[in-house]
Amino acid sequence: MSEAKKPVLEVRNLSVTLPKGADREFAVDKVSFTVNPGEIVCLVGESGSGKSVIAFTVMGLLAKALKPSSGEILLQGENILAASEGRLRELRCTRMSMIFQEPMTALNPVMTCGEQIDEVLNTHTSLDAAQRKAKIIAILDRVKLPEPERIYASYPHQLSGGQRQRIMIAMALVLDPVLLIADEPTTALDVTTQAEILKLIAELQATEGTGVLFITHDFGVVAEIAHRVAVLRWGGLVEMGPTEQILSRPEHAYTKMLISSVPSIHPVHRGARKEGITVLRTEKLGKVYSGKSFFQKARVVKAAVDVDLDIRKGETLGIVGESGSGKSTVARCIARLIDPTDGKVFLGDTEIATMPAGKLRPHRRKVQIVFQDPYRSMNPRITVGEFIIEGPMNFGLKRDEAMARARKLMETVRLDPNSLDRYPHQFSGGQRQRICIARALAMEPELLIADEAVSALDVSVQKQVLELLDEIRQRLNLAVLFITHDLRVAAQICDYVAVMSKGRVVEYGSAEQVFGAPRDDYTKALFAAAPGRHWEFGKFATA
Amino acid sequence: MTVATEDLVDSASIAAASTKRKSLWLLALRNPNVIIGGSILLIMLAIAALAPFLGTVDPTRIDPASRNKKPGTEITMRLDDGQAVKRVALMGTDSLGRDVYSRVIYGTRVSLAVGAAVAIIAIAIGVVIGLVSGYIRWLDGIIMRIMDGLMAIPGILLAIAMVSIWRAGLITVIFAIVVPDVPRVVRLVRSIVLTVREEPYVEGAISVGTPTWVLMFRHILPNTVAPLIVQGTFLAASAILVEAALSFLGIGIPPEIPSWGNIMAEGRTLFRVFPHNIFYPGIFLAFTVLAINIMGDGLRDTLDPKMSKKV
């Protein structure tokens, strides 16, 4: 084996112990893998798989409560676990670098971006100020930031999320390390920004021959960027191999299940439009936020402009868009959690957009909403049973009738009806989301709004909740408004899709038409940016 | 997308939260700070309750014959029926011949009463105003401007001003200490109301048609209980200190009422010769306040970890 082909990173039999009282003994359990020069290795797994712990262990940045208990981590043959803190500091940013998930918080808010990169050079090199500046401007240019001089003097809050992540990449790569660790670097970014960052990482590592350890939960990203893949579960390595092999011929049942859970980006054929009754129609719906201030001109944010939508019985309408596109604003206006500033919302024949709050109550029953965060959607102080019956009892149902209905609904969402007297914390995220659906259904609504309702869930749990939602829609002939940023999810669940950008609906049509032949430029760009769009994830039988 | 970076820590904290939720109060009772502070406070409460049975005499009884005695001096007392009794003045006597030990023991009652009364009244008023402010938008601006104005006057000065208006008395002093504390409670309650209102579970309750008052009592108010208990302990501690300071300055409760501040005020002039008149009540005062503060710290760490970051 030639010198160049020696692995930059070799993890052997690594175990990391969890503090006492945790749900299991090891955060990482006897994991071994290698990263070669010029290679991108993806560590993929659901939450709690230990993938981030591995990344932090390599950098020596593990929280104090976690202790590596056995194994070796060899960086170009040098065992990092045995290295002193001083030696580790020397290695960081010179031979191994790391970029993080949240570009918004990963940079020091009170230092300019230039100063922050300069710190790296100042610590690890003996270059003088002018040389350092030149080197920084060069690397800013290489990560394709416009006007490097201006960026150099900018504070992080003056830059966008994507730009900040580029700064992080510049900082990580300025001293040409042999290993780059990327911990979910694009998870917090919008899909179009994500595509650019992924492309940048791939380009830079190819030209420099950097080995990359890439942590992600997203198989789309894996398909896009990885050379080899390691699948983790509960701290253990399930399966490892070249990307093509893992994605198309997984051997382990868990890998098969994971990959089968990834929704396809191609919409399923739903047949011709049913002639149902229109449940909800919006007419030029708009929401303008205006911040009044004494000295400045009023700042006006148009969160939603001229939104026309309609949903019929038994139909799912999806609103897709990036963050800030106004998709959630529309949902919240329809549910009247916020008051629209323009336009009309017809619920059946009733106009509710301008209805005073006092008269609204009887109509609230008809529109129910399931939120994104399963941990904040339920009052931690009341039992699940109380949570579900609250609504029906508000509308005059007797307690025992409401409870009977709650038991039935728990069965509908496939949870044990006997657990109605338990508290929310005794349920997992996916289970809570089911409970929230049950609560919404308890109101016997005409329209169910799911506001990013599956976005916080792991892909396997997400699949189950999506199937449940679709089944309920069919059985109850329910109208569903589905808000999501995830194109794959939208493709699988929606009959109709509205694409939103900057508060406006830029494209609106059947899922097949929008996904199959997008007309709007923004929609085209959005679809082109979807990671792993060329990959059709197989559906494997999991016995 | 909120897939946590440190997914592991996430699951650990969820696990921790699940054991926490129900037994939060039990957990607080097991906190060493709560145990230590609470025990001292219980002892003080016992002293206050049992003051007449702890070998005390009438704390307001003036005896010109035995003025300014050092601690441990044996003095002869003439009882009401004319009988002469010898007793050891554990903490000496003051310049009017009153027994300092008895005064200190009885003073416990005054301090604890002031602390408890101020905390309870300030919270009661503060919760009402805070809820109104957090819920009725058009009143919010007016109320908060008044609260800002009240907060702009340093607390002790405001209390001094209050006392100077109505002349000294126990009720006046309590009220004078309550007024500067109210804005603090109002701000706490209001900020909790405003934060919790934004929680998805509250929005969820709105969308299932829950009436406003149910929303308030069922979903919002319970969130204020733990922070208010924590705040209450700190209010009580500082109220005891302020009362002592006012009395010490001679503008607190009337001098004939045996309070720790009054004993110290009385001892000021002869401090060089008889420092015990200041030290004994000072020790009791410091211990009581320390106990409440330690207990408050413990309660805050267990009941309200978010606030513990903000001091």
Next chain:
Amino acid sequence: MLDFIARRLVAIIPVLTVVAVLVFLMLRLTPGDPAAVIAGDNATSDQINDIREKLGLNEPIWTQFAIWIGNILQGNFGESFFFKKTVAELIAQRIEPTLALAMCTLIFAVCVSVPLGVLAAYRQGSVLDRIVMAFCVMGFSVPGFVIGYCLIYVFAIELGWLPVQGYIRIGVNFWQFLERMVLPSLTLSVGFIALISRITRASVLEVLNEDYIRTARAKGLSSRVVLMRHALRNAAVPILTVIGLGVAILIGGAVVTESVFGLPGLGRLTVEAVLSRDFPTIQTVILMFSVVYVVVNLLIDISYTVFDPRIRY
């Protein structure tokens, strides 16, 4: 930047208005005739009538307020019938000891408490941290006058190192002035140090959990650099805020400390005024301290912009 300052300035107007109204109402809430209250216990009916005329007490209450606030804005704070001087003179006479005490305390307390808090945070859970935290709880619990008398007892009476009480003007003899400032400043510092060390520790600890601290460590910086360059500057805003709020404690503490050490300052004046029910003086002192407090906090607000570039509007 100027915009920011202007908006801050405008924001304190309602606060000061409320303060002025409260202080004005103070006198009206006292039982009895305000003019008689102002004139003091041994005033003639002519004097009382004269005051009633001057303050427009026969006019409706808002006219009275207008007259009162108009006088104050012109620097006319009224007359103290007890001290037989104008209140302005009285305050000019008494301001030096208070100012000196506050400055000595502020400088000493900040110099001690910030490093203490940073160290405690840096070595969280260590013996040092525990000692600092224990000191903080003690500092909150032991009242200033008890600390003051303990210090007098040890350093002035038993050891005889420092004078017990009294004040010498800074212009008269600087050394003697300093000698007499040591114990009062130490006394007043205790609570202040407790407060600031605690918030410093808490803010530094919070900042140390931030993502950008992890980034800084991932850059290979030493922990000292991470602490001083990254953590402390980000923790500066909450620390400054509490120093500003602590000025209220300083003012309240000054009242007590001046009484213990016999300093002829504004705190002592307040107590004397209350004891003699000298309302023009009480009102002016309270108004003045409140304005100082509000202005100090305004300055601190503005200084945030130096520490945090995000605050710019």
